[in-house]
Amino acid sequence: MHALSIPTWMVHVSSVIEWIAAIWLIWRYGEITGNRYWWGLAAAMLPALVSAMCACTWHYFDNPLDLAWLVTLQASMTVLGNCTLCGAAWWIWRQTKQTNTDSASDSD
Template identity: 50%
Template sequence: SHKAIATILGAGLAVSAIVSPASAAELPLLGSSLQLSEPSNALSLPTWAIHVSSVLEWIIAMALVWQYAEESGYESWKGLSWGMVPLLGGAFCACTWHFFYNSESLEVRLPFFQALVALQGALTVIGNTAMCVAAFRIYKSLQGRSENL
């Protein structure tokens, strides 16, 4: 199951890196000569592949950390998984911003986008702090166990 997921993600990444068009705007629509209309600041297909695969990889890492905590009995590792949640939220903010072509005009028309970059930054700070605290808690819990050996 995990091997199949890794194979699919790896194959998708390899294909996206080989694809010659730099963005979706360069791909013809169903064989016609019509071109998609994307602005010059649109992300390329390989860049989107990296963004999406990074988010998927982060979700898998969160699940693996949680699974390790349950199977090993080191409950403090669950805190690390919880600390990763705000960073995932920050990744979703960044992908949302990119989906709308990093457009400054969106900030004027849609108030939500005014706060999107600030929210992404705040979630990054919160997530980094939470992971730092979680790592310290893991260290302290393991330190206590090593003294009992």
């Protein structure tokens, strides 16, 4: 656990906590608005959370070589998370565009 300084640990841990809070808030927003695509965004955030937890775990154990597979898993989860977040953002954009088009048609 000596691999990182206390301030760096504070940033790592607070980032994970903030990410969990963001996932929960986005999920709740989807429940409140009834828009399921926000649930998709919350689910799309999970691989990035796994990536962050891999990094914290590896650092917690002082970056041992026998846990180097965590670095590979972290990188993989970062790529997957970026792709899922891109897909979720596209889905939200598409749904919003469709809703706006439907609203414009209704007002004519």
